[in-house]
Amino acid sequence: MQSDDRSGPTHAARGGMARKIIIAAGGGIALAALGTVTYELGLLPAWLVGERVIETAAEDGKNENFRPPSDDDxxxxxxxxxxxxxxxIFTNTGTAAAAHVGNGLSCSNCHLNAGxxxxxxxMWAAWVTYPKYRSKNKQINTMEDRVMGCFNYSMNAPASTSGKAPPHGDDIYRDxxxxxxxxxxxxxxxxxVEGVGFGSVKKPAGGYDLVRxxxxFAENCAVCHGPDGQGQKDINGRYTFPPLWGGDSYNWGAGMARIDTAAAFIKHNMPLSQPGKLSDQDAWDVAAFLDSHERPKDPRQKGSVEDNRKANHDxxxxxxxxxxxxxxIGVGVGVAQVPDLTPPAAGQ
Structure with missing residues (x-):
């Protein structure tokens, strides 16, 4: 779901159109079959993820169009x-920045179409938005600060082999x-600029319902993410569709662990082959359902879950x-023991 479409011979183009029709009709089933094309590597074509020209409001009040450059450029x-x-690094984070990733996710799982x-x-919109003040840490954040936070929470860096995000000035940030x-x-x-962030979806008047x-989830999400929400892996053990909760997902400090944020992402981007299919009510209900499951502990927690709720989730x-x-909810789950990579002392 992250790459640009590529033209080919006439017969290949007809085949591509056939695949579009199949996906339009079969939705999640066809998408699951495409899982090995690699959800998080940026190999799914633009027609599948709905890449679109972004309309912006210029200073003179007129609208301008913007499209990020292609990889060929x-x-x-x-x-x-x-x-x-x-x-x-962005599309294959667990391999390219392995020492700082403590789960099975990549940046491109949430920032679709390779950002x-x-x-x-x-990420083109984020780049022109920072530096900015963030209430989450109550200070001005540079882009490097923001990405460090993503490593700590979305990538669950505390459970990585290094136990932390890349330090300031690391080449990972430069790249x-x-x-x-x-x-x-x-x-x-x-x-x-339109399209910044995940947008928003107004909370339904009747709230949300976990049963609904x-x-x-069962009708729209399980075909890709699994009935247990643990994603799907390829034959090499690498996630083709990411886990939505559990020890290999984002931790409780991540923005996606908030129901309103997840609802907006889901409404505008999911199901992957049919973004916008779900109603606002559906998006809120399924976002709450995801939030009702455990995931890795919030690394900011000091003391009890209640203490941390008051300090960081109020x-x-x-x-x-x-x-x-x-x-x-919030005690944390499934965090694997980080192996001790310290070389043995001489003579041992």
Whole structure:
């Protein structure tokens, strides 16, 4: 779901059209069959993820169009090499930045189409938005600060072999920022740009319902993410569709662990082959259903879950710290023991 479409011979084009029709009719079943094309590597074509031109509002009030450059436009020089490394880190994070990833996710699981997709927090839009103040840590954040937070929460870096996000100044940030800068080539600054972030979906007047959410999940999400929400892996043990909860998913500190954030992402981007199919109510219900399951512990927690809820989740739209089916949500689950990679002392 992350790459640009590629033209081919006439018979191949007809085959592509046939695949489009199959997916339009079969939705998730066809998409599951395409899983080995690799959901998180950026290999799914633009027609599947709905890549679109972004409309922006210029200072003179007129609208402008913006489209991120294609991979074919990456320059063949030192900077281009950094851009390609950044794209590889972004779409294959668990391999390219393995020491700092403590789960089975990649950046492109949430930032679709390799960071291009509007309303999936596209990176070209993020690049022209930072530095900015964030209430999450109550300070001005640079892009490097923001990405470090993504490693800590979405990539669950505390459970990685290094036990932490890449340190400030690491080449991982230089390469990722080179990729973001390049994606933003020609993007307007100091103006409102459509497609920034995940958008928003108003909370239904009647709230949300976990039972309905489970039904929405079974009917629309399980075909790719599995009936148990643990994703699907290829023959090499690598996720083709990511886990949505459990020890290999994002931790309780991630933005996607908030129901309103997840609802907006789901509404605008899922199911992958039919974004926008779900109603606002469906999106909120299934987002709450995801949030009712355990995931790795919030690394900011000091003391009890209740202490952390008051300190870091107060006012959030989340089930963190609540009792669901007799269980306290937020205690953390499934964090594998980080192996000790310290070389043995001489003579041992």
């Amino acid at each position: 990456i320059p063949n020089d030192e900077f281009g090499a950094a851009v390609r490394r950044g794209r590889e 291009r997709q509007p309303l999936s927090a596209p 990722l920022e080179s990729y973001f800068y390049w994606l933003a080539t020609g993007a307007p600054t100091n103006t409102k 959410g489970g039904q929405v 006012g959030d739209e989340t089930l963190y710290g609540q009792i669901i089916d007799g269980k306290l």
